[in-house]
Amino acid sequence: MERDRAEPLGVPEGHRDPEDEDEPVSSSPEPNALDRWLVGQLTSRLDAGRVRVVLWDEPEPAATDHLPIAVRIGDRKALRRVILHPDLYFGDLYAAGRITVHGALLTAIDEAYRFTAQKTAPLAKLLRGRKIPTPDLVDSRRNIHHHYDIGNDFYKLWLDREALQYTCAYFADPAMTIEKAQQAKMHHVCRKMRLKPGETVAEAGSGWGGFALFMAKHYGAKVRSFNISKEQVAYARDWAKREQLENNVEFVEDDFRNISGKYDAFVSIGMLEHAGAGNYRELGRLIDRVLTPEGRGLIHSICRDKPQPLNPWIDKRIFPGAYPPTLREMMDIFEPNGLSVLDVENIRLHYAETLRLWLDRFEENVATVRSMFDETFVRAWRLYLVGSIAAFLRGRLQLFQVLYARSGANDVPWTRAHVYEHDD
């Protein structure tokens, strides 16, 4: 823990709505007939046995045993916005404290989702023909900077303390700590790839370097890891030196699309979400180009059961340009490029658990987060974490690990039993 080193970072650009500032909650006039009718429309689509909604003429309500969730909408503009574009504005209004939730936020998010799904079903049909984001090199740099460069100290407050993994853990045993589960995740990936000492690995997306260093330390691999987050690369290089692994692991501050050389394995954990579905064929061509004949690899990504654009608030405030693909869409990587899928595992419930443990630690350190940023940032991140738990628990998001090799390569595992034969 480096809590002592934390200092105010200021709220990064793009993480909030400038309108929040000039809209004091107290300024709204008394609710009128239209306001009452609108809130009636809203509550009629929620589970009346679970949710109570009050307006700005009432004080903050309390959740009760009978009505486990109480929501207060703090001003007229908030009411109109959340009804018109719930999937975009609920997040900002909640973050700004203009909508408050009492009771379990997770349950409230389930209800918000129920409302949004009913409201946007016809719209969602239209959106099927939407443009899936296809970020170019410049877009990617901007998108990645937005999320990953807001401060290493912030992430260190709530991620696992050993490997700083900001991706789904693997709870081989459900009682594992987040530290153990992240180690288990990394072993799981290396075992699936049957990584051996001296083998070369290309990694697309390093995070803070934890997995690259793990592969070098525990499996004797030589790793080149690519990342376009300046802050993360600086951190990773420093970490490699501290671990005296700088001869085994090279952190390259560049886009994965510029990877060159030949590697025994090509691995990517939690990067595909940022690559853009329109770039998957190019990613596959790159894998085909850099992989040795008996090479293989694994792609670990947040996915969907069916195509759907990212929630617009998450896209605007949290992960600009991100897109969780379907398994069908992922096939663009493999099918046109002579690659064969060996194994697909869906561990979405492990991501719900990962996020739950992250949230616990976030709340333990919330005062520090508040002092680094402000209350709006705290509320936005709380909503993002709880919302993600809900999405993985309800199956709106999936987490796939896809193991692959060249089509027709026969040096592949005979069964998957070896992944489960070990003591840790």
Next chain:
Amino acid sequence: MERDRAEPLGVPEGHRDPEDEDEPVSSSPEPNALDRWLVGQLTSRLDAGRVRVVLWDEPEPAATDHLPIAVRIGDRKALRRVILHPDLYFGDLYAAGRITVHGALLTAIDEAYRFTAQKTAPLAKLLRGRKIPTPDLVDSRRNIHHHYDIGNDFYKLWLDREALQYTCAYFADPAMTIEKAQQAKMHHVCRKMRLKPGETVAEAGSGWGGFALFMAKHYGAKVRSFNISKEQVAYARDWAKREQLENNVEFVEDDFRNISGKYDAFVSIGMLEHAGAGNYRELGRLIDRVLTPEGRGLIHSICRDKPQPLNPWIDKRIFPGAYPPTLREMMDIFEPNGLSVLDVENIRLHYAETLRLWLDRFEENVATVRSMFDETFVRAWRLYLVGSIAAFLRGRLQLFQVLYARSGANDVPWTRAHVYEHDD
């Protein structure tokens, strides 16, 4: 073994080329300059270090250490046909003995494939826009009758003797017999589905009933199994009676598209290849309709890494209307129908091993097969079995097991470790 009961069945309709009969091999005149040029064209695309090709003016050649494969083309028409349409005619000409192969047939098939791939590459591009077969109920009955109704006694000569499984086995240990490996396959599928006593199962495609009876006997399941092969259903019903499982397993002589009721699991082993990619959405709708809320299932199918029509000889003589889909094409079952993929396993090398053991037993019983049918039938089936070994070994065919459940259902296995924790 029921070898004693075997009696001549006659060659079933559609399994051979009528022209074979009226084309005596000896009738060809001496090879001329064009014949020589054509055979030169053919051999120039083969590995000259491995294959020697002679024409009908020479006696049957012998394979040697230096030239492991020797091929004799027996008449002029055979030469012209195999050059123009190798992927269609090689099979018929080999079966009729008008082309003979000395040395390892598997290696010869690799060479034939090399020739065909070069020859048909431009054609294959055109075929990308081909119509994938979408058999209706009538087509399906005709197609299934063609292959599966040629005689239970014939299949009993070379399939495993315990469960008569005509699908890929699972060699948990590579040294397993085919009997053990088929039992292991069925356990593997039931463990993946976590099948429990008293649960109801719908099976699409029964074969001779081995898996349905296995689920009832070893997992206490109540099974309704659908099949349109008259001979197989009659056999399966009789078998259920012998095992006193007729109250637990019902064999329905009907198309899987007519399945009704509600089931805890929907399973299909080796049927999807016959369903037609154009019918996958309907299959998925059916699964959605008949599955309980916490229901799940598994589809086990021969697949491809990328879309390609079935080999035309196999399509014409062995499996009319069959089509091995890609994983992407399989997603038509799940994605539009609220189903979530939990686990995909590719066990193509297990199918190569399964076929190798089937072939061994086929050759042990070849005299009986010849007495049931004739030499042409023997040669056609030998080619089909060896050709299939080659296809799985080289990665031209894959074998996927896809485990699925309803999107968002949380009563799913936490990890896959339970599949590997057992003693058999």
